[in-house]
Amino acid sequence: MKNLKQFAVRAATALFIVLALCTVMAHRIETLLLTEVRTETVPPALKMADGITVVKVSPACIFTNLNGEPCVMLLQRREGPWGTELYVEETQVHIYSEDYDFCVLEGDLSGQTLAVYPSRRLSDDETVRCVLE
């Protein structure tokens, strides 16, 4: 009976140490597997001749949502179980005009940070990690 108890305590201690190591490793793996994004800060808004407020962004900032409409991915911060984490918020936009160099969007998004060139397809509310952060 005493041997059995000793064995149980030894096994539980070993298991506890292994589990703690696995938790630390799992956290790192989870971070590595997060979608990697680059960021672009939206420049100040411009007023067009027809009175519409627009912002000029790179075409890489424009994504297509599930309904096939254009959208941008705003980079936001929130408190997660392991501290502050970054996530993307899908925001539908109206394209005023576009060409090879720039895309002009209706609305005032100036100063906002947009996610660009993700390592894989992004979805709304997805936790991401910024390259070089």
Next chain:
Amino acid sequence: MRKKNLRSFIYGAVCLSVSGFLFCAAAFVSGDLKKQTPAAIEVYDIQGLNVSMAQAFSFAEGDSFAAAGVGTRAQASDDAQNKTISAYYQMTTPNYGAYLNLQFCEGGYFSADGSKEPSAVIPESLSKMLFEEKSGEKILLVNGRKFKVCGVYKDGGALTQLGSASLPVIYGNAPERTDTPAESLLIKAEAGKTARQQRQETAVAMGIPLEGEMHDLGRLHQLGEALLLLGFFLAGSWFILRLCIISYQKLISAYECRESGTQRGSAAVWGVCAFLLAMTGFWLLLQLVRIPAVYLPENNIFDFAYYGSQITGGIQQINADGRVRDFSRICAVYLCAETGLLVLAVPLFWAGCRSLAGACMSLRRVKLSSQARPFQKKL
């Protein structure tokens, strides 16, 4: 006992020395990959990109990229036309030599502010064949056209040795008004940007869409570094494992101890401290694992089928035609060499540490028992 300890010490020291040597060799391979290949994204099309060398020349002044025109097989000879040798001639922008990290044994790459007369840089082997006995100014004839040789570069860059080019390559300065299309553009790689992003930015700056094979040599440099760091992580794991074992032994001894509460308490404290140290050390060590997301599977890091398909794809590319083969060969040679060295270095490091730790423990045991002997005699 002493002999056995000495043997363990020597064995441990030898293992650690060999392991250290192998780690240094892996670091050298990683460094050499950086030295021999440009930290750039290559956009390549053997038929020529939709950018002329004249356009590339005007935009390359900002130094964000370098360009080489479509190459041609040419007959190179000295000005007296005593010897004629088959070569590969490419006109390039003046910053192309700096991008390729060419090592010069004579002269240097032609500069942007140099004279407008045709200049060329040639490999050492070609220089020896054509101008062995000649000193002073060297004049080269390429398909009958005169070039002043302004530099002789050392043969043996990874791109030429592992690549499909078997002919000596002559780089000439691009006349500003030429319609020759660019064969390759080397865009300076930036760590925070993807190859696609940088290609698009260059295309936007030039106002021309860039299509062609894309080889991200900058990312390859990053992968070389990531492999080396992974090796350090695996080697350092020995200390974490050792700390975990110590923590386990102390905690169990605290539980099973029949003696006074102080001894029991100190064992428990040591056990907890060792455990916390192991966890912190492991967390810090894990920060060395920095594999770029593009090389990882989407959801499951243990998706071995994904890694298998990546390796198979790489092997297929080695047998493919064109520039992709050169790129794959460079990847295969450098990354396999580095991985091989690390695979040998890590177990040797573990064996060395184990042997040294064993020797230290037995020495300590001998010392403790020799201290205990006079007390036993007295009793």
